[in-house]
Amino acid sequence: MTDTLTLAALGWAADFMRQLSLEELATLTPCRIAAVHRNRLDVRTPGGAQSLLPPAQGTTAALAVGDWGLSDGTRLIRPLERRSLLARRAAGTGAARQLIAANVDTLFITTSCNADFNPARLERYLALARSAGVRPVFVLTKADLSAEPEAWSARAAAIDPRVACCQIDARAPGAALADWCGSGQTVALLGSSGVGKTTLANALTGGAAATAGIRENDAKGRHTTTARHLLAMPAGGWLIDTPGMRELRLSDAGEGVAATFDDITALAATCRFADCRHAHEPGCAVQAAIAEGQLAPERLTRWQKLDREDRYNSETLAEAHARDRAFGRMTRHASREKARRRDV
Numbered sequence: 001m002t003d004t005l006t007l008a009a010l011g012w013a014a015d016f017m018r019q020l021s022l023e024e025l026a027t028l029t030p031c032r033i034a035a036v037h038r039n040r041l042d043v044r045t046p047g048g049a050q051s052l053l054p055p056a057q058g059t060t061a062a063l064a065v066g067d068w069g070l071s072d073g074t075r076l077i078r079p080l081e082r083r084s085l086l087a088r089r090a091a092g093t094g095a096a097r098q099l100i101a102a103n104v105d106t107l108f109i110t111t112s113c114n115a116d117f118n119p120a121r122l123e124r125y126l127a128l129a130r131s132a133g134v135r136p137v138f139v140l141t142k143a144d145l146s147a148e149p150e151a152w153s154a155r156a157a158a159i160d161p162r163v164a165c166c167q168i169d170a171r172a173p174g175a176a177l178a179d180w181c182g183s184g185q186t187v188a189l190l191g192s193s194g195v196g197k198t199t200l201a202n203a204l205t206g207g208a209a210a211t212a213g214i215r216e217n218d219a220k221g222r223h224t225t226t227a228r229h230l231l232a233m234p235a236g237g238w239l240i241d242t243p244g245m246r247e248l249r250l251s252d253a254g255e256g257v258a259a260t261f262d263d264i265t266a267l268a269a270t271c272r273f274a275d276c277r278h279a280h281e282p283g284c285a286v287q288a289a290i291a292e293g294q295l296a297p298e299r300l301t302r303w304q305k306l307d308r309e310d311r312y313n314s315e316t317l318a319e320a321h322a323r324d325r326a327f328g329r330m331t332r333h334a335s336r337e338k339a340r341r342r343d344v
């Protein structure tokens with residue numbers, strides 16, 4: 001790529017600048033990770049795209065698309081602390097967290113103005129965004145096919161009136177999402193199959209999303225330095241579109257769940273018993289709010305389900321970590337034993 005950008009246009013901010021020593025400032029160049037391979041990183045710098053070696057200690061596994069790092073031109077010397085991180089549990093492997101995208105500013109929680117609309121799913125995505133430190137925005141697609149798109153917006157507002165909500169035709173969103181797509185802004189898309197994520201990704205990137213995957217597999221080796229998962233939007237921002245991004249599940253999102261259901265958590269704090277299960281206990285403030293029509297019983301059920309789901313996934317993680325620690329102790333003990341035997 002020959003086009004030049006400012007660091008700010010790439011998403012650079014004071015939070016990152018503060019992390020650099022004077023020496024690093026003089027000798028190294030900030031760069032943003034656009035694709036993570038096993039032994040190599042594709043990065044974007046103000047001067048264009050580059051391919052770098054991973055940090056001398058460690059692998060690329062600790063890095064995600066969207067991360068900022070410092071480069072000496074050949075190698076990523078060190079990554080910088082991130083502002084937000086979307087991650088998921090790697091399938092079937094207990095403890096491992098797979099990093100999906102870093103430094104995302106806004107998550108477009110995408111659903112359509114039709115039967116796909118599912119409050120429980122949207123609350124799950126909200127909890128996920130909040131636990132990752134990413135601003136959620138509801139994007140309601142297929143507004144052009146709905147007789148009453150406003151009714152769907154009202155349903156979204158009922159889930160959380162603080163979350164911005166836009167109704168669009170994903171094929172031609174116009175300027176509806178411009179507030180979040182401007183220079184230096186980073187967005188990602190989340191939503192179930194068929195809601196229009198691919199359509200919207202293409203519209204937001206001027207078609208770049210459609211060709212990114214093809215370039216990746218180009219057998220003749222063309223376009224190999226294209227910044228594949230960090231896609232430039234004509235509006236000046238960046239869309240992070242990785243395959244894993246679209247299949248995020250909830251885990252370790254306790255804070256996000258609590259924030260998404262802060263109406264219920266505030267009520268629960270005033271129940272008579274600290275361990276109230278909000279079923280038939282005397283002095284239950286949650287049941288009282290339901291009886292007074294201030295809280296929909298379905299919302300309590302959805303909160304309980306999501307809370308259980310997150311606890312289940314997180315506990316499994318914690319158990320796996322404990323197992324890893326025990327394994328670590330065991331191997332350390334074994335090597336000490338070996339050293340001891342060698343010494344006698």
Ligand SMILES: Nc1nc2c(ncn2[C@@H]2O[C@H](COP(=O)(O)OP(=O)(O)OP(=O)(O)O)[C@@H](O)[C@H]2O)c(=O)[nH]1
Binds near residue numbers: 145192193
């Ligand atoms: N009329 C209309 N059609 C839309 C809109 N958004 C998506 N579509 C159509 O819906 C179909 C599914 O859209 P996709 O963009 O493939 O959906 P997706 O979310 O990427 O689906 P997956 O790849 O399965 O995750 C396509 O035929 C789109 O053209 C919209 O806002 N209006």
Ligand SMILES: [Zn+2]
Binds near residue numbers: 268271276279284286
């Ligand atoms: Zn209670």
